[in-house]
Amino acid sequence: MxxxxxxxxxxxxxxxxxxxxxxxxxxxxxxxxxxxxxxxxxxxxxxxxxxxxxxxxxxxxxxxxxxxxxxxxxxxxxxxxxxxxxxxxxxxxxxxxxxxxxxxxxxxxxxxxxxxxxxxxxxxxxxxxxxxxxxxxxWCQLYSEPGAGSDLAGLRTRAVRDEATGDWIVTGQKVWTSSAPVADWAILLARTNVDVPKHQGITYFLLDMRTPGIEVRPLRQMNGSYHFNEVFLDEVRVPASNVVGEVDAGWKVVHTTLAAERAMIGGGGGEKARLLVELARSLGRLDDPLVRQHIAEVFTLDEVLRFLGLRMRAAIARGVPPGPEGSIMKLLVARRAHRAAEAALAIEGAHGLLLGADAPQEGAWQQQLLSAQGLRIGGGTDFIQLNTIAERILGLPRQRHPDKDVPFRTLTEQRNGDA
Missing domain, CATH: 1.10.540.10 (Acyl-CoA dehydrogenase/oxidase, N-terminal domain)
Structure with missing residues (x-):
């Protein structure tokens, strides 16, 4: 027990x-x-x-x-x-x-x-x-686009209804898609109405990744990984039965998925401090006061995340779905990943300059340091999480969005005019 x-x-x-x-x-x-x-x-x-x-x-x-x-x-x-x-x-x-x-x-x-x-x-x-x-x-998710990351509602991938069959024809580009080459299905956001404000014209689709017209291009990351991909959709046909929720009302569905994603990211990672203790012990540095200070800082983040997880689970048990609290956990998980990797390389000392089999633990901590920035972007950037915490938990005034009530077609014309 x-x-x-x-x-x-x-x-x-x-x-x-x-x-x-x-x-x-x-x-x-x-x-x-x-x-x-x-x-x-x-x-x-x-x-x-x-x-x-x-x-x-x-x-x-x-x-x-x-x-x-x-x-x-x-x-x-x-x-x-x-x-x-x-x-x-x-x-x-x-x-x-x-x-x-x-x-x-x-x-x-x-x-x-x-x-x-x-x-x-x-x-x-x-x-x-x-x-x-x-x-x-x-499954994978086809959400972000080259011009629609933090402002996801600014996406331009279009879905046009084929009046003869009722199917939707989708054309556009997605980016930062994990597991796209091995995915069987995807959740896809596409714009189905350009004559309403941007949040109101988006539809949520289920997409069979074997459908003709889909091209996946791997992206090389700075740490040598190919985890992320670009996905191009060229007149991809999606059956009308694959719409989740109502047409043009996909933003409501998106909130459920994003809340679940933040809770998933925020609940992951295990105990980093324990791994750092094992690393320090293997290198004979466990008694070093500076090393112990680094580990204590990471241990604090471990414990905060553990208690936040218990609090969230207690709320869910009372029937309260995952909400803005997930943003706190997601924010801290990204911060902990960065702090833990920095601490590990400080423990490794000169060995921290090595990679692969030459480095302690086969360079796992070096790779984590290089990839930690991705956690601060995926699932909503740190700044998005901070805005959510400020507005929905602390009750601070919402950030002004002058384009909130402007039809998307008008926004597109203005941008093209500026270009």
Whole structure:
């Protein structure tokens, strides 16, 4: 039993631990998920490794489904266990004792699933939720564009209805898409009405990534990774049945997905201070007062995030969906990743200049330092999170948006005129 466990959670933890002790060792070490802080010599090498991690994660997810642990907090009506968010968190904590992961499937399980359960049709849930639970389908998200990142509502990818069939024809460009080469499906935002203000003319689609007209181009990052991609859509046909929610009302659906994404990012990363202690011990620097100070700072962030997670789970257990509090956790996770990597390189000293097999722990901390900036951008930049915290938690005046009520067509004409 853990300190924060109620008697009911303690019993659940014991049940989860017993099941994992029996089942997880056979899968431990098989899933090496390609994260954005792992380098590769070529896009093909990165994609091959990512596909291998997808296959291993799918096998573990299938075992979870067979054992009744695939979606602890999903309602039973949607194939889940019907448990509480607190139970889901306990199960995740117990999984950390083993080297098992469903990382490549997280966009689907943590973002697509909750969104469809809240906004999707029965047919959409029946088609997409079972493959998610079985580990058979990988999802990506087609949101950001070269000119629409922090201002996501400024997106220009267009979807035009084919009046003969009712389908939508989508043309545009997306960027910073994780897992695009290995994804089976995507959640896609496209503009369906240019004669209303920008937030009111966006529709939320489900897109089969095997549809003709889709081109994926890997992006080389400064740390040698190919985690992100550009995606070009050239007259891609999307059935009308793949609209989630109402046409032109996708912004409401977007909020559900973004809140789930921030909660997912904010809840990830584990305990960084413990890893730093292990690093310092291996290098004989655990008694160095400056090293201990670095570790203490990271430990503080670990604990703050842990308690924020408990608070969020308690709110969810009372029926309160993830809200702006997720922005605090997402902000701190990005900050902790940067501070932890800086601390690790300070502990490594001159060895911190090395990379790969020559560096301590095969250069894992060097890669994290190079990739930490991505966490401060993905899922909403630090500045977006700060604005959300200021407006929706502290109650400060909202930032003025002079283009909020201007039809998007007018905004486009003004920009083209300025150009």
């Amino acid at each position: 853990e300190l924060q466990d109620t008697p009911e959670l303690a019993a659940f933890r014991a049940e989860a631990r017993a099941w994992l002790d029996e089942n997880a060792p056979a899968f431990s070490g098989r899933v090496k998920h390609r994260l954005h802080n792992e380098s590769a010599d070529s896009p093909e090498e990165y994609e091959a490794a990512e596909r291998a991690s997808v296959a291993a994660a799918g096998a573990w997810q299938a075992r979870l489904r067979a054992g009744g642990w695939a979606a602890v907090s999903w309602p039973e009506a949607f194939g889940g266990r019907g448990g509480t968010p607190a139970q889901e968190a306990v199960f995740a904590e117990e999984c950390e004792r083993f080297d098992v992961s469903v990382g490549p499937l997280m966009v689907g399980l943590k973002m697509v699933g909750p969104t469809l359960m809240r906004h999707g049709t029965r047919a959409q849930c029946a088609e997409h939720l079972p493959p998610l639970l079985n580990g058979e389908r990988v």
